[in-house]
Amino acid sequence: MKYVVVLGDGMADYPIPELDYKTPLAHARTPNLDFLASRGRMGMVKTVPDGMPPGSDVANLSVMGYDPTRYYTGRSPLEAIAMGVELKPGDVAFRCNLVTLSDEPEFTQKRMIDYSSDEITSAESAQLIAAVKERFDDEDIRFYPGVSYRHLMVWTNGPLEVELTPPHDISDRVIAEYLPRGKGSEVLLGLMLESNRFLPCHPVNQFRVHRGLRPATSLWFWGQGVKPALPLFAEKYGLVGSVIAAVDLTKGLGLCAGLRAVNVPGATGNITTDFRGKTRAALKELDDGQDFVYIHIEAPDEAGHRGELEIKIKAIEEIDEKVIGELLSGLPKFGEYRLMVLPDHPTPLSVRTHTAEEVPFVIFDSRQHYPNKVSTYDEASARSTGLRFEKGHELMDYFIKG
Incomplete structure (x- = not known):
């Protein structure tokens, strides 16, 4: 059978x-x-x-x-396993989307334009995550490239209880009330803010705009968990x-x-x-x-x-x-x-x-x-x-x- x-x-x-x-x-x-x-x-x-x-x-x-x-035990650990990323005891995996936010000067007043950055290609997003790794990777936080807009961050002894919102749940909404809250939120928000400062200027995004495609303007974290x-x-x-x-x-x-x-x-x-x-x-x-x-x-x-x-x-x-x-x-x-x-x-x-x-x-x-x-x-x-x-x-x- x-x-x-x-x-x-x-x-x-x-x-x-x-x-x-x-x-x-x-x-x-x-x-x-x-x-x-x-x-x-x-x-x-x-x-x-x-x-x-x-x-x-x-x-x-x-x-x-x-x-x-x-x-x-959470979404991201499953994605980590599929990507061949070994999660050690104490590691917390986070889904890291490359998203398109609107261009208001105040970060909290931006809107979620596209949770997938116009379904950015894996080749393009790999270059963006490489730039993210260069800026943010340290002994506790590591980034890994995935498929299209779907990527991974692993935080050693990171917080499980932080409140995070899937970006596909808030299309076209102002992001202020959906930003990270609780333990560890200041670190995640800091990464998001800094990514929004340099990602829009990256050559990959500049070329996407030139072709009439949405740029990946920010990181967005959600779906945290530990290895099941x-x-x-x-x-x-x-x-x-x-x-x-x-x-x-x-x-x-x-x-x-x-x-x-x-x-x-x-x-x-x-x-x-x-x-x-x-x-x-x-x-x-x-x-x-x-x-x-x-x-x-x-x-x-x-x-x-x-x-x-x-x-x-x-x-x-x-x-x-x-x-x-x-x-x-x-x-x-x-x-x-x-x-x-x-x-x-x-x-x-x-x-x-x-x-x-x-x-x-x-x-x-x-x-x-x-x-x-x-x-x-x-x-x-x-x-x-x-x-x-x-x-x-x-x-x-x-x-x-x-």
């Missing part, structure tokens, strides 16, 4: 007036997802426990079968598996669980990603003897954060055609298989950030077809089945063990 999970990050949404009050999932053309819905088990799952932040870290931890209330300790997925479920993702968060989570992280050329984390490339990589992993593959696709989430309705619909349709369709063609050669599709959390276009509502899942088993009254994969249809998981981490048990 082979097992495949397709995670469409942020795919769920609210009904939208421009779509006749349908959600993007309900509006998008998804014949392959609808096929799964008509013959599989569909329902709703609560991936974010009450009182926890509705981040992809918490939600993907839950989807992978780990109770976030027991195992969650997860039970191995193979010990938990008796399956050897792989994770396929463009973002370090999901790779790191998979590595912590003992899964093999697969890098796919052309996987970008947005709508330009190589959807078919990820699917081909998943089928190859199964062909090479893996029992389980977790395919993470970031594109719908990025569109949700940016408020891009047409891009979100396109991302869902690309997943349907180039991931689900290709899997339905490729999986039968392995004999018996199960396929599960779901978002980790909603990223509604109307709020442009994550929310904690339940999300729809569908499980297809090649051995058994279920007669369903619903024939479309969307939030309302999934809710109508009455099948529901209050504890998100129990869904993986249901998927694998039945």
Whole structure:
């Protein structure tokens, strides 16, 4: 038996007036997802426990079968692991975004123009982080370049309790009330202020402005945490598996669980990603003897954060055609298989950030077809089945063990 999970990050949404009050999932053309819905088990799952932040870290931890209330230690340590950065006892990892702030002279009155600096390229951002390292690295604080706008800072004996805000939660807002607060905040704020003094003048940013692109004008810290300790997925479920993702968060989570992280050329984390490339990589992993593959696709989430309705619909349709369709063609050669599709959390276009509502899942088993009254994969249809998981981490048990 082979097992495949397709995670469409942020795919769920609210009904939208421009779509006749349908959600993007309900509006998008998804014949392959609808096929799964008509013959599989569909329902709703609560991936974010009450009182926890509705981040992809918490939600993907839950989807992978780990109770976030027991195992969650922060987002950035997972990204550090994916980047090959060893965290020692006492090290606190921080996500460090390169963001675009508005140009008001007073730092606190600036607005968050773009949490991704127009999705700056990794090659450009590597040069900016090199300049940051030259200015700020010391025996306690170290910076590491990541992918696009997503980077890492490690602070030896740094503060865990400092209050920080994800920049994608405050698009277009004045940053004053979202700046670091609490223990250690003065150090982080100092780094942000100083970065805003020299980054706009860097040649990389000057050239971006010349090309009509947004410059990366400041560092922004969030998502702090320490190295987690997860039970191995193979010990938990008796399956050897792989994770396929463009973002370090999901790779790191998979590595912590003992899964093999697969890098796919052309996987970008947005709508330009190589959807078919990820699917081909998943089928190859199964062909090479893996029992389980977790395919993470970031594109719908990025569109949700940016408020891009047409891009979100396109991302869902690309997943349907180039991931689900290709899997339905490729999986039968392995004999018996199960396929599960779901978002980790909603990223509604109307709020442009994550929310904690339940999300729809569908499980297809090649051995058994279920007669369903619903024939479309969307939030309302999934809710109508009455099948529901209050504890998100129990869904993986249901998927694998039945």
